[in-house]
Amino acid sequence: xxxxxxRFETHDPGEKQVAEKIRCDACPVMCYIADGRTGACDRYGNxxxxxxxxxxxxxxxxxxxxxxxxxxxxxEGEAWNGELVNTGRxxxxxxxxxxxxxxxxxxxxxxxxxxxxxxxxxxxxxxIFSYCGVKVKIDTDRHIGDETGxxxxxxxxxxxxxxxxxxxxxxxxxxxHHLTGGSKAEGRATCDAxxxxxxxxxxxxxxxxxxxxxxxxxxxxxIDGKAExxxxxxxxxxxxxxxxxxxxxxxxxxxxxDDHITGVVSEHQAGKVLGWEDTGIKIVGRRSTPGxxxxxxxxxxxxxxxxxxxxxxxxxxxxxxxxxRPGLSLLMVSTTGxxxxxxxxxxxxxxxxxxxxxxxxxxxxxxxxxxxxxxxxVLFIGGAGGSLRAGVxxxxxxxxxxxxxxxxxxxxxGAPVYVWPGGGITLMVDVTRVPEGAxxxxxxxxxxxxxxxxxxxxxxVRLGGxxxxxxxxxxxxxxxxxxxxxxxxxxxxxxxxxxxxAQLRRARANGAE
Ligand code: SF4
Numbered sequence: 012x013x014x015x016x017x018r019f020e021t022h023d024p025g026e027k028q029v030a031e032k033i034r035c036d037a038c039p040v041m042c043y044i045a046d047g048r049t050g051a052c053d054r055y056g057n058x059x060x061x062x063x064x065x066x067x068x069x070x071x072x073x074x075x076x077x078x079x080x081x082x083x084x085x086x087e088g089e090a091w092n093g094e095l096v097n098t099g100r101x102x103x104x105x106x107x108x109x110x111x112x113x114x115x116x117x118x119x120x121x122x123x124x125x126x127x128x129x130x131x132x133x134x135x136x137x138x139i140f141s142y143c144g145v146k147v148k149i150d151t152d153r154h155i156g157d158e159t160g161x162x163x164x165x166x167x168x169x170x171x172x173x174x175x176x177x178x179x180x181x182x183x184x185x186x187x188h189h190l191t192g193g194s195k196a197e198g199r200a201t202c203d204a205x206x207x208x209x210x211x212x213x214x215x216x217x218x219x220x221x222x223x224x225x226x227x228x229x230x231x232x233x234i235d236g237k238a239e240x241x242x243x244x245x246x247x248x249x250x251x252x253x254x255x256x257x258x259x260x261x262x263x264x265x266x267x268x269d270d271h272i273t274g275v276v277s278e279h280q281a282g283k284v285l286g287w288e289d290t291g292i293k294i295v296g297r298r299s300t301p302g303x304x305x306x307x308x309x310x311x312x313x314x315x316x317x318x319x320x321x322x323x324x325x326x327x328x329x330x331x332x333x334x335x336r337p338g339l340s341l342l343m344v345s346t347t348g349x350x351x352x353x354x355x356x357x358x359x360x361x362x363x364x365x366x367x368x369x370x371x372x373x374x375x376x377x378x379x380x381x382x383x384x385x386x387x388x389v390l391f392i393g394g395a396g397g398s399l400r401a402g403v404x405x406x407x408x409x410x411x412x413x414x415x416x417x418x419x420x421x422x423x424x425g426a427p428v429y430v431w432p433g434g435g436i437t438l439m440v441d442v443t444r445v446p447e448g449a450x451x452x453x454x455x456x457x458x459x460x461x462x463x464x465x466x467x468x469x470x471x472v473r474l475g476g477x478x479x480x481x482x483x484x485x486x487x488x489x490x491x492x493x494x495x496x497x498x499x500x501x502x503x504x505x506x507x508x509x510x511x512x513a514q515l516r517r518a519r520a521n522g523a524e
Contacts, residue, residue: 035062037110038139038453051454055494064494068107068120068487069446071425071503073100100509101484101500104425105135105461106449109494111402112139117477118402119492123468124484130468132481134403141457143393144185145208146439148176149224149232150242150385152270152346154310155180156221163217167200168193172218178243182216182226184208190456202456208389209442209450209458222312228389229443235312241382243346247274247315248303250346250378255281257374258342264290265342268325268350270308270316277334278302291335291360293327315345322352329360336360342371348378389442391423391450395462396435403464409474410464411436419466424449426507438462444507 032043035055042050049056049065056065101124109119118136125131149155156162160172162182170184189201207214213227225233232239244250247269255276258265265276276282277290279302296307307325311318319325322343329335337358344351353371354362400407413419414436421428421436426444431437442450451459472478488498503509 033057033060033062037062037112038455038457039112040454052452052459054451054459058495061495064107064109064496066107066448067497067499068491069104069424069449070484070488070498070500071102071104071446072500073102073503073509102425102503102509103133103135103463103484103487104422104446104449105137105463106424106446107496108135108137108461109492109496110137110139110459111399114398114401116402117480118399119494120487121477121480121482122484122487123481131465132468132471132476133463133465134471134476135461135463136399136402137451137459138393138395138399138462139453139455139457139459140393140395141190141455142187142397143190143205143391143458143460144170144183145205145442146173146390146392147182147184147208147226148388148390149180149182149226149234149239150178150383150387151180151232151234151239152178152243152316153180153234153239153312154221154270154316155224155234156218160221161219163200163219164204164214165196165200167197169197169201169204169216172221178245184216198456202452202454202458205458206450206452209391209445209460210448211389211442226387226389228387230387231385232387239385241347241349241379242385243269243315244348244378244381245346246272247346248272248279250274250344251276251279251302252281253381254374254377255279255285255287257377258371259285259287261370261374262342262353263288263340264292265344266292266294266322266325267344267346268307268315268317268319268322269346270310271305272299273304273307273315273325275302275304289334290339290341291330291333292341293330295325295327314350315347322350323354323362326362329356329362331360342375344375344378346378347382348375351375390439391442391445391458391460392437392439393458393460394435394437395421396437399462400436403477404471404475405477406475413466413470413474414464418470419464422463422465424461425463425503444504446501446504 032045035042035044035050037055044050044057046057056063103122111118118134120135122133156172158172161168162170169189173181173183185201185205190198204214211228213225215225217223222235247267250267251274267274277287294304296304299305308317308319313319314322337356339356341354353367354364357363396411400410403410423440424445426440428438428440449461
């Protein structure tokens with residue numbers, strides 16, 4: 012049983028002996044917590060009879076941009092030393108902020124900051140996301156499972172294989188149906204996998220009828236025990252287009268083996284334009300357009316994401332009437348340049364493998380060189396259009412309209428997000444841009460993610476915000492908040508812009524109208 016599952020098991024909100032325990036109200040589980048202990052999610056504890064958020068509130072310092080170096084914690088009651096985080100480029104994230112739950116109260120921190128003459132407000136809270144999941148992009152040509160194939164973690168269904176993208180296999184994991192719509196075990200396994208993926212830990216996923224993949228955000232995928240190194244340079248047809256000139260004069264025919272579009276240079280438009288001679292080659296597959304073939308094999312873990320280990324298996328008989336002749340040279344290569352072989356036709360027009368010639372090494376090397384490293388990308392996707400909006404404004408739909416109208420800028424742990432067009436506030440964020448360990452969970456089950464809303468102060472007041480709750484950064488640093496946890500400063504991730512800057516530019520643009 013996973014650590015997370017054990018906590019689900021051991022938690023009992025209906026415990027009878029609650030006399031010396033105090034209730035945590037930060038989620039619907041309502042743990043009763045004994046002094047010195049933490050609740051089921053480990054995020055809140057009973058410290059001397061008071062509910063305390065156990066992780067520090069994280070404040071990013073964008074001037075330092077140290078890439079994550081953390082300055083020492085500032086204990087409750089101590090003054091902020093101001094050395095690192097006193098630059099005017101601070102951002103109070105929601106990491107460690109606590110939640111708005113129950114939703115009748117304002118968000119834990121509503122922060123004001125004047126930036127380049129504009130008064131901004133950032134509303135900071137840790138959202139509880141029952142409607143959430145991750146989209147996983149796995150850079151590989153290898154077939155890891157059929158579209159709609161079930162993806163499992165700890166034996167439970169937690170998602171499915173979705174539409175493949177260019178050079179990548181895609182998974183859609185989590186979502187409310189797996190979190191809450193199946194068995195308890197399914198919900199727990201889903202929550203566990205999502206939490207680990209979002210916190211950039213490795214997770215082993217097994218696909219029904221397909222491969223076992225270890226996914227870790229920002230790292231190479233491991234497919235059936237083998238680490239993937241390269242993302243393909245392009246499909247077989249694109250590879251022909253890119254490298255046809257490199258091969259001209261060095262070899263008579265080139266076949267780029269690909270599960271999707273296998274390319275043949277002598278027939279391909281690129282080859283024709285360059286004056287490539289016919290070779291009488293025959294590809295076993297479905298011809299789409301000249302020099303582009305679909306379905307030369309079944310999808311698999313072999314050459315170019317096919318099942319092929321012997322590339323000659325996709326060739327039919329060579330036709331002498333169409334240019335085949337003894338001695339004709341043939342290069343066969345995969346879309347990553349990892350597999351390649353060289354052949355010459357014998358007197359009976361059968362290809363015979365020969366030592367790979369020096370003259371072709373450079374072009375194969377160029378394919379490899381043009382391949383990017385294979386990575387796993389994990390995007391957290393969550394719906395913030397629900398009750399947490401009540402912690403921002405007394406009239407929740409105003410927040411939705413403000414986000415949709417680009418007057419409110421949304422971040423997750425200070426990282427920029429993509430907000431889907433249309434109704435609600437459905438956002439996506441690259442978890443590698445969010446400070447490490449930012450995601451949590453509650454056993455309902457649901458994920459907890461930091462979320463910040465930044466806007467002009469006058470806009471905030473106009474949309475029905477809690478004006479009386481607005482505090483300065485200095486005050487927050489010095490006094491903290493309701494959950495009594497310390498504050499810590501950390502250098503902002505180097506590739507994240509200072510969150511309100513985009514908002515500021517928009518505000519200026521609006522003001523100029
Ligand atoms: S699960 Fe966590 S947030 Fe929910 S009541 Fe228990 S300690 Fe509080």
